[in-house]
Amino acid sequence: MTEASDATFDRLWSEHAAAVVRYARAHVLPDDVEDVVAETFVVAWRRLDEIPDLGLPWLLGVARGISANARRSRRRQGALNDRLMSLGETRVQNTPEDDWPLFHDGSTMAALRALPESDRELLTLLAWDGLSQEEAAEVLGCSRGALKVRLHRARRRFAQLTDVAHEVTHDRDPAPHLGGTQ
Known part of the structure; x- marks a missing residue:
């Protein structure tokens, strides 16, 4: 060389x-x-x-x-x-x-760990590795459009998991977000 x-x-x-x-x-x-x-x-x-x-x-x-x-x-x-x-x-x-x-305990970490590997990887590439969406798409070998769809779905799943984990952690009735009463 x-x-x-x-x-x-x-x-x-x-x-x-x-x-x-x-x-x-x-x-x-x-x-x-x-x-x-x-x-x-x-x-x-x-x-x-x-x-x-x-x-x-x-x-x-x-x-x-x-x-x-x-x-x-x-x-x-x-x-x-x-x-x-x-x-x-x-x-x-x-x-x-x-x-x-990377993750051992805590409701947010438990929710992240509960995500499918592909969702975890996408979210951590953006949040922890500091990549742009375009760079993350390159790492994952997909188009920017596909990444946006995957990101939307991953964020939605993560939000659902963190809501449930937060409710369980705080010993609250999980029914309110399911249309139940508090």
């Missing part, structure tokens, strides 16, 4: 490494974060000429695919461990399939 390539890669790293780390922390177990970040930047190095001017959406799209692979690998490892357990072997490591490392 050339000095220009080195400079381009250094710029990508300095400007976007922290965002890729945040993304990885939100989508994989802590043990996998460094691997996801490293693999993302290996792909960036190999495909440096293909990266658009706004590199962050492209990098997060790569990190998304690598994160999905890491989660699938964990699930397969968990399934293998379960099979070994059924054969009388000891469990190698605890890898619950439903573990999403």
